Amino acid sequence: xxxxxxxxxxxxxxxxxxxxxxxxxxxxxxxxxxxxxxxxxxxxxxxxxxxxxxxxxxxxxxxxxxxxxxxxxxxxxxxxxxxxxxxxxxxxxxxxxxxxxxxxxxxxxxxxx
Amino acid sequence: xxxxxxxxxxxxxxxxxxxxxxxxxxxxxxxxxxxxxxxxxxxxxxxxxxxxxxxxxxxxxxxxxxxxxxxxxxxxxxxxxxxxxxxxxxxxxxxxxxxxxxxxxxxxxxx
Numbered sequence: 001x002x003x004x005x006x007x008x009x010x011x012x013x014x015x016x017x018x019x020x021x022x023x024x025x026x027x028x029x030x031x032x033x034x035x036x037x038x039x040x041x042x043x044x045x046x047x048x049x050x051x052x053x054x055x056x057x058x059x060x061x062x063x064x065x066x067x068x069x070x071x072x073x074x075x076x077x078x079x080x081x082x083x084x085x086x087x088x089x090x091x092x093x094x095x096x097x098x099x100x101x102x103x104x105x106x107x108x109x110x111x112x113x
Numbered sequence: 114x115x116x117x118x119x120x121x122x123x124x125x126x127x128x129x130x131x132x133x134x135x136x137x138x139x140x141x142x143x144x145x146x147x148x149x150x151x152x153x154x155x156x157x158x159x160x161x162x163x164x165x166x167x168x169x170x171x172x173x174x175x176x177x178x179x180x181x182x183x184x185x186x187x188x189x190x191x192x193x194x195x196x197x198x199x200x201x202x203x204x205x206x207x208x209x210x211x212x213x214x215x216x217x218x219x220x221x222x223x224x
Binding site: 031033035040041042043044045048050056058059090094101102104105106107 | 119121149155156157158159200202210211212213214215216217
């Protein structure tokens with residue numbers, strides 16, 4: 001257990017509203033990730049971070065921004081939510097440096113109406 | 114072409130059967146390979162890493178074929194509890210902090 005907490009776990013919002021998902025970890029892991037999971041697409045990387053204030057884009061970063069002001073927190077923001085962003089969002093941390101086991105949070109289910 | 118591709122299945126097999134999944138990757142310089150397991154509506158969890166020489170963990174065997182750019186997972190003597198989605202994960206060498214998932218292969222083991 002890597003002590004990863006995602007919040008909120010469930011959220012329903014309307015198109016055009018901003019949404020922020022929070023990932024909190026207690027293991028001081030350097031790397032943190034945000035993935036989204038949709039039927040037929042599996043897990044797709046949105047953004048990841050390799051340290052405080054160090055982030056990079058993944059495969060599906062359009063419409064999303066992230067921030068990491070502290071080692072333990074990685075925030076994912078949808079500036080203006082769209083229905084195509086309805087998904088399950090998973091946060092993960094990486095044990096070790098670059099290679100190793102990914103630990104996932106329990107997921108945040110977001111519905112955009 | 115996707116960086117990591119898997120046959121989504123589902124694979125429906127009886128208890129006791131042997132089943133194999135393949136996963137292909139497009140970046141020949143990829144460095145690290147893993148299999149994760151995901152139960153319905155749960156988060157993925159590491160099943161096993163895949164080493165160049167192949168490796169085995171109980172009923173599970175993972176192999177890497179760099180020449181053909183695929184990894185495989187073999188499950189022997191399938192149990193009902195093996196029913197899950199199996200995700201292939203690859204670390205591209207261009208940025209080894211970035212892990213790419215295949216879409217997953219669903220296995221359903223029947224009594």
